[in-house]
Amino acid sequence: MASYRPVRVFAEMQNRTVEKSPQKIIQFDDNRAACEGVSPGDRQIRVSAVGEVSQPPDLSRFTVRVTSKKDNPQDAKNSVARRLDYIVQTLQNHGIKEQDLHIHKHLSRSDSLYVMETEVGVRFGDIKKSESVGNLLVEKLDDTVTVSLPEFFHTNQSLESLRKQASLVAIHNAKQKAQEMARFVHLSVGRPVYIIEEDSQEIEGHTDTASDSVTMTTIQERISNATITVRSRVSASFELRPKVKKVLR
Numbered sequence: 001m002a003s004y005r006p007v008r009v010f011a012e013m014q015n016r017t018v019e020k021s022p023q024k025i026i027q028f029d030d031n032r033a034a035c036e037g038v039s040p041g042d043r044q045i046r047v048s049a050v051g052e053v054s055q056p057p058d059l060s061r062f063t064v065r066v067t068s069k070k071d072n073p074q075d076a077k078n079s080v081a082r083r084l085d086y087i088v089q090t091l092q093n094h095g096i097k098e099q100d101l102h103i104h105k106h107l108s109r110s111d112s113l114y115v116m117e118t119e120v121g122v123r124f125g126d127i128k129k130s131e132s133v134g135n136l137l138v139e140k141l142d143d144t145v146t147v148s149l150p151e152f153f154h155t156n157q158s159l160e161s162l163r164k165q166a167s168l169v170a171i172h173n174a175k176q177k178a179q180e181m182a183r184f185v186h187l188s189v190g191r192p193v194y195i196i197e198e199d200s201q202e203i204e205g206h207t208d209t210a211s212d213s214v215t216m217t218t219i220q221e222r223i224s225n226a227t228i229t230v231r232s233r234v235s236a237s238f239e240l241r242p243k244v245k246k247v248l249r
Contacts, residue, residue: 043240051170054229057152060130064120076116152226166232174236190239
């Protein structure tokens with residue numbers, strides 16, 4: 001019959017002095033914690049953990065291009081102006097504000113013709129609305145008007161919120177990990193001693209895909225490639241406390 005051997009856990013203690021303090025031994029016998037020469041404040045558990053959160057884009061933008069070729073420069077300008085008025089009016093009817101519109105005009109010559117080109121850049125806070133408005137412009141206007149595929153991105157506020165969420169998830173995972181380890185040796189976790197964020201990464205696009213912006217042809221692929229994943233890694237130390245058994249009355 002094998003002899004009983006109590007489990008011993010070694011914890012390295014940190015001192016403010018320059019000299020390296022000796023190791024303290026915490027011995028557990030019969031599920032009871034007995035500390036020899038270790039004060040409660042010295043008993044700590046140190047863990048590291050990762051938190052990861054992802055978020056699809058919440059903004060989109062596309063460009064509407066209007067082109068007209070005429071013998072007379074004024075005719076080319078008038079032709080573009082009529083279509084431009086309709087485009088701007090349609091965008092305003094769908095709640096697009098003036099600060100979300102950027103219009104650029106360029107007049108050039110091609111052989112004996114004058115070419116008037118106008119670009120309208122539009123930013124949307126609603127991705128579904130951007131799809132609906134883009135489709136409407138293609139449907140109502142002729143082939144002198146083209147609508148680009150949308151681009152997707154995030155607001156600064158949503159990115160900052162995403163970073164905070166990743167950090168909080170990492171801290172939660174660190175505490176949960178410490179609790180499981182402490183429970184295994186019949187202790188409980190107390191207050192945090194310190195929490196340090198050691199690393200933070202932001203990854204654009206899904207980590208399990210290798211999308212190339214050149215080969216992206218669908219809107220869904222573009223949304224997927226614009227999805228941001230924030231990964232935070234923290235290290236933390238928590239107080240270790242003996243479990244308090246409830247006395248049944």
